[in-house]
Amino acid sequence: xxxxxxxxxxxxxxxxxxxxxxxxxxxxxxxxxxxxxxxxxxxxxxxxxxxxxxxxxxxxxxxxxxxxxxxxxxxxxxxxxxxxxxxxxxxxxxxxxxxxxxxxxxxxxxxxxxxxxxxxxxxxxxxxxxxxxxxxxxxxxxxxxxxxxxxxxxxxxxxxxxxxxxxxxxxxxxxxxxxxxxxxxxxxxxxxxxxxxxxxxxxxxxxxxxxxxxxxxxxxxxxxxxxxxxxxxxxxxxxxxxxxxxxxxxxxxxxxxxxxxxxxxxxxxxxxxxxx
Amino acid sequence: xxxxxxxxxxxxxxxxxxxxxxxxxxxxxxxxxxxxxxxxxxxxxxxxxxxxxxxxxxxxxxxxxxxxxxxxxxxxxxxxxxxxxxxxxxxxxxxxxxxxxxxxxxxxxxxxxxxxxxxxxxxxxxxxxxxxxxxxxxxxxxxxxxxxxxxxxxxxxxxxxxxxxxxxxxxxxxxxxxxxxxxxxxxxxxxxxxxxxxxxxxxxxxxxxxxxxxxxxxxxxxxxxxxxxxxxxxxxxxxxxxxxxxxxxxxxxxxxxxxxxxxxxxxxxxxxxxxxxxxxxxxxxxxxxxxxxxxxxxxxxxxxxxxxxxxxxxxxxxxxxxxxxxxxxxxxxxxxxxxxxxxxxxxxxxxxxxxxxxxxxxxxxxxxxxxxxxxxxxxxxxxxxxxxxxxxxxxxxxxxxxxxxxxxxxxxxxxxxxxxxxxxxxxxxxxxxxxxxxxxxxxxxxxxxxxxxxxxxxxxxxxxxxxxxxxxxxxxxxxxxxxxxxxxxxxxxxxxxxxxxxxxxxxxxxxxxxxxxxxxxxxxxxxxxxxxxxxxxxxxxxxxxxxxxxxxxxxxxxxxxxxxxxxxx
Numbered sequence: 064x065x066x067x068x069x070x071x072x073x074x075x076x077x078x079x080x081x082x083x084x085x086x087x088x089x090x091x092x093x094x095x096x097x098x099x100x101x102x103x104x105x106x107x108x109x110x111x112x113x114x115x116x117x118x119x120x121x122x123x124x125x126x127x128x129x130x131x132x133x134x135x136x137x138x139x140x141x142x143x144x145x146x147x148x149x150x151x152x153x154x155x156x157x158x159x160x161x162x163x164x165x166x167x168x169x170x171x172x173x174x175x176x177x178x179x180x181x182x183x184x185x186x187x188x189x190x191x192x193x194x195x196x197x198x199x200x201x202x203x204x205x206x207x208x209x210x211x212x213x214x215x216x217x218x219x220x221x222x223x224x225x226x227x228x229x230x231x232x233x234x235x236x237x238x239x240x241x242x243x244x245x246x247x248x249x250x251x252x253x254x255x256x257x258x259x260x261x262x263x264x265x266x267x268x269x270x271x272x273x274x275x276x277x278x279x280x281x282x283x284x285x286x287x288x289x290x291x292x293x294x295x296x297x298x299x300x301x302x303x304x305x306x307x308x309x310x311x312x313x314x315x316x317x318x319x320x321x322x323x324x325x326x327x328x329x330x331x332x333x334x335x336x337x338x339x
Numbered sequence: 340x341x342x343x344x345x346x347x348x349x350x351x352x353x354x355x356x357x358x359x360x361x362x363x364x365x366x367x368x369x370x371x372x373x374x375x376x377x378x379x380x381x382x383x384x385x386x387x388x389x390x391x392x393x394x395x396x397x398x399x400x401x402x403x404x405x406x407x408x409x410x411x412x413x414x415x416x417x418x419x420x421x422x423x424x425x426x427x428x429x430x431x432x433x434x435x436x437x438x439x440x441x442x443x444x445x446x447x448x449x450x451x452x453x454x455x456x457x458x459x460x461x462x463x464x465x466x467x468x469x470x471x472x473x474x475x476x477x478x479x480x481x482x483x484x485x486x487x488x489x490x491x492x493x494x495x496x497x498x499x500x501x502x503x504x505x506x507x508x509x510x511x512x513x514x515x516x517x518x519x520x521x522x523x524x525x526x527x528x529x530x531x532x533x534x535x536x537x538x539x540x541x542x543x544x545x546x547x548x549x550x551x552x553x554x555x556x557x558x559x560x561x562x563x564x565x566x567x568x569x570x571x572x573x574x575x576x577x578x579x580x581x582x583x584x585x586x587x588x589x590x591x592x593x594x595x596x597x598x599x600x601x602x603x604x605x606x607x608x609x610x611x612x613x614x615x616x617x618x619x620x621x622x623x624x625x626x627x628x629x630x631x632x633x634x635x636x637x638x639x640x641x642x643x644x645x646x647x648x649x650x651x652x653x654x655x656x657x658x659x660x661x662x663x664x665x666x667x668x669x670x671x672x673x674x675x676x677x678x679x680x681x682x683x684x685x686x687x688x689x690x691x692x693x694x695x696x697x698x699x700x701x702x703x704x705x706x707x708x709x710x711x712x713x714x715x716x717x718x719x720x721x722x723x724x725x726x727x728x729x730x731x732x733x734x735x736x737x738x739x740x741x742x743x744x745x746x747x748x749x750x751x752x753x754x755x756x757x758x759x760x761x762x763x764x765x766x767x768x769x770x771x772x773x774x775x776x777x778x779x780x781x782x783x784x785x786x787x788x789x790x791x792x793x794x795x796x797x798x799x800x801x802x803x804x805x806x807x808x809x810x811x812x813x814x815x816x817x818x819x820x821x822x823x824x825x826x827x828x829x830x831x832x833x834x835x836x837x838x839x840x841x842x843x844x845x846x847x848x849x850x851x852x853x854x855x856x857x858x859x860x861x862x863x864x865x866x867x868x869x870x871x872x873x874x875x876x877x878x879x880x881x882x883x884x885x886x887x888x889x890x891x892x893x894x895x896x897x898x899x900x901x902x903x904x905x906x907x908x
Contacts, residue, residue, distance in 0.1 A: 224438075236448070
């Protein structure tokens with residue numbers, strides 16, 4: 064299974080899993096779901112997975128784990144990863160929470176592209192899929208990376224509403240058109256798919272990255288906010304927006320369909336007009 | 340072991356936890372606040388709430404009307420003093436979120452827009468498209484970043500409340516980065532850990548909703564209240580359980596059976612699709628029993644039809660519904676009806692608290708879905724839960740701040756010792772454990788099936804007795820659990836094992852509480868006791884932990900201005 068020289072599991076006794084052993088029936092979400100092992104049931108398809116593993120206490124370097132599971136075509140890739148974790152190798156580490164593309168936990172490199180494992184369906188990748196941790200952030204274990212540098216960039220752009228005026232007794236008014244102006248960049252789920260697809264970010268860990276700029280944009284263009292000048296100053300710095308070379312990887316990677324590169328360009332323009 | 344000292348420690352970084360943290364931070368700049376969460380706060384399950392947050396904002400509305408709707412929706416089991424506090428403070432919380440930058444959807448004149456929701460007699464659900472929970476959570480998270488006195492412990496899993504001298508004085512938590520157990524001492528501990536939907540097979544709840552806070556409180560001697568009341572949402576996608584928001588009916592969507600009929604006219608003609616969730620879920624189950632449902636690879640379903648709303652309204656008001664239906668069932672709701680079926684969604688019960696979020700254990704508080712105040716009684720109305728997190732999150736944060744300013748600093752020594760004992764338990768039971776013949780996943784799957792079969796929409800004495808026995812049998816099997824992963828770095832298998840332990844404990848309180856309530860009320864429907872029985876059961880059930888299984892006690896419901904009446908729509 065592994066090309067790696069150090070087999071990582073000190074197997075518990077008695078071994079719970081041997082190769083070729085039939086898997087127990089997978090956990091159906093509800094009655095009627097079918098087994099995941101043996102020959103695929105009608106309608107199921109086999110999915111061969113290559114998962115990049117790294118357990119820092121055991122492995123000297125990363126290695127590939129391979130596994131084949133039978134899945135419904137409409138299952139999520141996250142479901143397939145769960146099959147591996149639940150029934151083959153409990154040591155596989157990944158983050159997940161909502162499982163429908165809104166919490167931002169499970170960004171991974173899937174067949175070479177950044178995506179959420181819960182928004183990639185089995186039928187979109189079968190029969191083979193390669194899964195790796197997102198790039199440019201230190202791998203803590205398997206598919207789990209250190210998100211702290213990513214969140215540090217987010218915090219730098221002052222990602223909160225700045226407005227020191229005495230508020231009215233009721234809500235501040237905002238027209239639907241004003242609300243629409245910053246709608247696209249409110250959609251960021253902080254999954255880091257954009258930032259970790261950016262070649263500038265890979266090469267330069269000072270670069271604040273697309274996600275931070277998207278979140279700055281969300282407030283800069285909110286009619287209620289008064290912090291634009293401060294944020295534009297931060298983003299005009301050498302670690303800010305002008306590092307962007309408009310590669311568009313971020314826009315392609317965004318699982319929420321945010322026009323990331325356009326948002327970055329709008330921020331660049333705001334800085335230029337502001338300065339000139 | 341080093342002891343980390345804070346004045347207040349909050350467990351859980353969803354809407355209730357973040358709102359509590361902000362309230363406490365605003366109460367005094369002298370307070371040090373810790374926010375401990377097993378996931379980054381923006382991954383919390385609040386993120387999945389779609390439809391909106393209810394509050395009497397409009398000129399045609401009033402807190403009293405909101406209170407009446409809530410109490411009637413609760414089948415008269417809600418504590419009316421808690422409901423009165425809730426409806427009075429709800430509008431202020433919605434406006435407060437606006438001040439913090441929440442991107443609420445707007446009316447043409449710029450006011451916060453409101454929409455219709457089930458069981459609400461006027462339009463009072465404020466929304467941010469159909470990702471209200473997401474926007475609310477991010478707004479709270481962003482606001483919390485402005486307070487240096489809030490220290491976050493992200494990706495820490497709390498395993499035990501530390502009780503010393505009859506008061507909760509801190510907790511033990513595992514740092515997932517290195518599996519070290521940390522002792523966090525505090526004058527006040529607030530549980531905001533959300534629900535327990537994952538004890539069921541088919542649920543809208545994310546993987547993280549495993550009843551952690553309820554299990555922590557229960558083991559510390561605090562009763563769990565009204566645990567039999569589990570809400571089924573009428574409209575989940577078959578297969579995945581992904582929620583199709585009630586807003587799709589609030590905006591005018593229909594439920595249709597395989598006869599092509601809006602079948603709710605046979606069940607709740609006065610409200611139709613805007614009826615409360617318990618009644619609609621039962622109606623769909625009855626249609627399924629009558630053979631009036633469609634057959635699919637994931638069981639039977641009915642149709643949610645929003646085609647007549649038109650593409651423009653769908654894209655403006657329900658964009659996420661369209662995205663989810665297209666992605667996960669391959670259906671564009673602009674052109675085709677969406678398959679839906681009832682799905683476990685929300686826990687009305689939880690940690691017994693008063694209306695300020697205090698439990699009967701000094702120093703311990705709870706708010707949000709974890710808590711049972713009780714403002715939801717036997718059935719929660721849609722869009723009341725986000726607001727509940729705001730109102731009671733703010734209340735509990737303020738109350739804990741007041742109490743912490745007066746309380747003495749807990750002594751570090753006995754606490755560190757308790758935490759060290761907990762560390763030894765975790766090592767011997769899991770990380771250093773050898774052998775064991777049971778995997779985690781099959782036990783969890785069996786639990787989920789047991790709960791669905793024994794304590795689903797319809798329950799009987801027999802189904803519940805079986806479920807009690809099965810849950811106890813699963814707890815036995817869990818003692819023999821084996822671990823593949825002994826890594827100290829990011830051991831997610833250890834987390835799964837601890838979560839399963841929590842799930843088994845809370846599941847037992849659900850089935851025992853349901854067995855002991857021999858009536859039908861709100862979401863709790865007994866085929867063998869079909870009527871509501873106010874004479875015997877206009878009471879809150881309280882489940883206390885004992886080694887041999889929960890001991891039940893009953894407590895009065897607070898009735899202020901709305902005497903119990905037949906629940907008519």
